[in-house]
Amino acid sequence: MAKKQSSAAKAAALKAKQAPSLLSVDPVVDPVFAQGAIRSYLVTDPAPTLLKKRSLLGSNEWILIAVLLVASYYVRMYNLSYPKSVVFDEVHFGGFARKYILGKYFMDVHPPLAKMLFAAVASYGGFKGDFEFKSIGDYFPEGTPYVLMRQFPALLGIGTVLLAYFTLRSSGVRPVIAFATSFLLLVENSNVTISRYILLDSPLLFFIAASIFAWKKFEIQTPFSAGWFKSLIATGVALGLALSSKWVGLFTVAWVGLSCVYQMWFIVGDLSVSAKKVVAHAFFRGSILLGVPALLYLFFFAVHFQVLSKEGDGSAFMSSAFRAGLEGNSIPKNIIAQVGLGSTVTIRHIDTQGGYLHSHEHYYPAGSKQQQITLYPHLDSNNKWFIEPYSNLTVYNETFVPLTDGMKVRLKHINSGKRLHSHDEKPPVSERDWQKEASCYGFEGFAGDANDDWVVEIVSHRTPEGEARNNVIALTSVIRFRHAMSGHYLFSSEVKLPEWGFGQQEVSAASSGRRALTHWYIETNENPMLSQSEARIINYPKLTLLQKFTESHKRMWKINQGLTDHHNWQSEPQEWPLMLRGINYWVREHRQVYLMGNAVTWWTVSSVIAVFFLYTAIQAIRWHTGSQIATDKNVYNFNFQAFSYILGWGLHYLPFFIMGRQLFLHHYLPALYFGILALGHFLELFTGYFLARSQFLQRFGLGLVTIFVALSAVFYINYSPLIYATNWTKDQCKRSKAISTWDFDCNTFHGNISEYSIDEAASLTSASKIADDLLKKVEEAHETPVAEPVQQVLKVEEPAAEDPVAEPVEEVVEVIDVSAQ
Structure with a gap:
């Protein structure tokens, strides 16, 4: 019995000795080349042992993962309840979550998924939409589950760290180096900051990380196996989630697409793969990697439209046909279709969504100084016009005369009695030679003149076939x-x-310009010459999902392109790799939240990317001179994986150079994630290839990696007061400004740490006093008669009808501009 136990112990010890350690495991296999009749070729099917080599090793590796989990949980969840007020773009995305809960339609430049997830979390926490998230610094009242809402991106931030580890393991990095690289992400200051607040960046980065991981798992699967299809579908789903959170997900789709093209090049050249399998590769990759994200993207917009079923502040951006499908809308209904002489109409401009042809009894300060003509986005009696003949010889007061294509008419403003007019004067704002002023002109008893005459032309290519191309039909004829x-x-x-025109949209008469900007349609129509039996009643048609989808994307794109005003915290793409400045998120109570990266990690990533470009150029020269390159399996895997990740870095970074809108440091974070993964492969090559020939050198190299990770952790700790809004002194702050362009405000902080204790004591005293005062007021309320509320109501004044109303696009640009989208 003792001998059997001794034999079993020896076998277990031998097995343990043979099992690879976290450092000695070899996750790379040699590339396989075969010889064809004319040339050699790369065999593209993964080696049967590759999947096993890159699987988790067991309990020892799970310990590393557990350490990452616990550490990232602490780093990202620490004191989420502070600040207890709205931070940065929580103004927008907390506000959007509120509108989902209330069902009120809003307009934003980003797809809906991440915002809907925040709304779901808030709803789960009992939020009823009673807090508006109106301004940065507004304190959260009791009952607003802001901590729960912040926990959601924090959990996704934790998941991103773990995904980085699993991704590196799948792409051929040993556990110890994968752990070190993931730890760099764990303590990367900007990634910690974005994961602590109600912002879209953390969900976006998580879904991008999931896409990368699924794709790397796909690359090591046997083609057309169950695992291959599973990983391919998972990649498509993750891409759909990323794209449905922010349009930056398009860059991730492009990365997977170019990776596919790169791989298909080698598959086509692999003589062991039949033509039938090449076609199958192209079909399944294309249909799943494009079809699944597209379907998910459309599905989330369908949910978005279904949830936002009521009129809201975003409705003004949409067409009347879109708004007609929202509950509580004020869009005109049951409109008489036939437009004719004697009709009283409202005329709506199509392509700008500026609103209705409008006039009011205010005058141009220069030019003709006649009555203003504008576009006004809201329903108003000053939008009404009377269609009359250009000549009194035309009889229309006894019978209905339809308005036809080519008919000459005059448009008389109902409220002022003046007619739509144009003449040889420059418009009030635009100074192009091909534009002339449009005004309202006339006076009592004046029959009008030739400058009041307008010819109606029906735009056939934008008008449905039938009667509407001959006779003007409300809602239908353009x-x-x-x-x-x-x-x-x-x-x-x-x-x-x-200001003198109330910020309304200019109307002029033009001989050039974009043709579509001269297109209008009749929205409301009344004509006493039509009896009830003769009048045909029409309404806006109910839009399909695809029509809503198309219109909303046109508006999103237009608003996004309009974000061009200068912002105090914007930065340029060329500044991002050097991290020259950050973004101020919140300043209050002698504390600050300031988004900045971890300079140790950030600058190292930028350096290794520059080194890779130099290395690639040298390797290309060597290849052209006939030298063999990448013959070692480790170098071959490094070339393949580093190229893949740096391609992702470029696709998520370089497009920002051609964007005209405001840009901010956080736009670089998806590119930085790819850069950190590339850095992991540099560390792997450094410790596992160049230093593997000597155990001493390898240990020395691992020591250098450890020091590098420690320096990154020290940077994180030193600048953590800017992440967590914790106590910091002016001197500590000034000593921490490594470069002058880091513009966090050191004057915000106290000169001495002890002053924060005084503030806290004063705050507690103040809170106690407020509670006492409130209690006294409650007691007095039982004895004091309450004033009649009607007296207060009577003091409220109704706004004047001609109060300045901002055009919807300006309104949104202003809201978005207060912080960085």
Whole structure:
């Protein structure tokens, strides 16, 4: 019995000795080349042992993963309840979550998934939408589950760290180096900051990380196996989630697409793969990697439209047809279809969404100084126009005369009695030679003149076939108004009038410009010449999902392109790899939240990317001179994986150079994630290849990696007051400004740490006093008669009808501009 136990112990010891350690494991296999009739070729099917080599090793490796989990949980969850007020873009994304809960339609430049997830978390926490997230610094009241809402991105931040580890293991990095690289992400200051607040960046980065991991798992699967299909579908799903959170996900789709093209090049050249399998590769990769994200993207927008079923502040950006499908809308209904002489109409501009042709009894300060013509986005009696004949010889007061293509008419403003007019004057704001002023002109008893005459033209290519192309039909016919004397067309672009024009949209008469900006349609129509039996009633058609989807994307793109105003905390793409400045998130109570990266990690990533470009150039020269390159399996895997990740870095970074909108440091974070993964392969090559020939050198190399990770951790700790808004002194702050462009404000902080204790004591005293005062007021309320509320209501004044109303796009740009989208 004792001998059997001794034999078993020896076998177990031998097995343990033979099992690879966390450092000695070899996750790389030799590339296989075969000889064809004319040339050699790379065998693209993964080696049967590759998947096993890159699987987790057991309990020892799970310990590393557990350490990452516990450490990242502490780093990202620490004191999430502070600040107890709105931070940075929580103004927007907390506010959007509120609107989902209330069901009120809003407009944003980002797809809906991440915002809907925040809304779901808030709803789970009991949020009823009673806090508006109106301004940075607004304190959260009791009942707003802001901590729970912040925990959601924090959990996704933890998941991103773990995904980085699993991704590196799948791409051929040993456990110890994968752990060190993931730890760099764990203590990367900017990644910690974005994962602590109600922002879209953490969900986006998590879904991008999931896409990369799924793709790397796919690369090591046997083609057309169950694991291959599973990983391919998982990649498609993750890409769909990333794309549905932010349009940056398009860059990740492009990365997977180019990786596919790169791999297909070698598959086509692999003579062991039949033509049938090549076609199958192309079909399954293309259909799943494009089809699944597209379907998910459309599905989440369908949910978005379903949830936001009520009128809201974003409705003004949408067409009347879109708004007609929202609950509580004020869009006109049951409109008489036939438009004719004697009709009282409202005329809506199509392409700018500026609103209705409008006039009011205010005058241009220069030019003709006649009554203003504008576009006004809201329903108003000043939008009403009377269609009358250009000549009194035309009889229309006894019978209905339809408005036809080519008919000359005049448009009389109902409220002022003046007519739509144009003449040889420059418009009030635009100074192009091809634009002339449009105004309202006339006086009591004046019959009008030739400058009041306009020819109605039906735009056939934008009007459905049938009657609407001959006779003007409300809601259906797209029309133009040509000034009979000058040949100019009634025109409007997004140019706004200054304060004297109430910020409304300029209307002019134009001989050039984009043709679509001269297109209008009749929205409301009343004509006393039509009896009830003769009048056909029409309404806006119910839009399909694809029509809503298309219209919302046009608006999103337009608003996104309009974010061009200068922002105090914006930065340029060329500054990001050097991390020259950050973003101020929150300043209050002598504390600050300031987004900045971990300079140790950040600058090292930038350095290794520059080194890789130099290395690639040298290798290309060597290859052209006939030298053999990448013959070692470790170098071959490094080349393949580093190229893949740096391609991802470039695709998520370089497009920002051609964008005209405001840009901020956090736009670089997806590219940085790819860079950190590339850094992991540099560390792997450094410790596992160049130093593997000597155990001493390898240990020395691992020591250098340890020191590097420790320096990164020290940087994180030193600058953590800017992440967590904890106590810091002015002197500590000034000593921490390694470069002058880091513009966090050292004057924010106290001169001495002890002053924070005084503040806290004063805050407690103040809170106690407020509670006492409130208690006294409650007691007094039982004895004091309450004033009649009607008296207060009577003091409220109704806004004047002509109060300045900002055009919707300006309104949103202003809201978005207060912080960085």
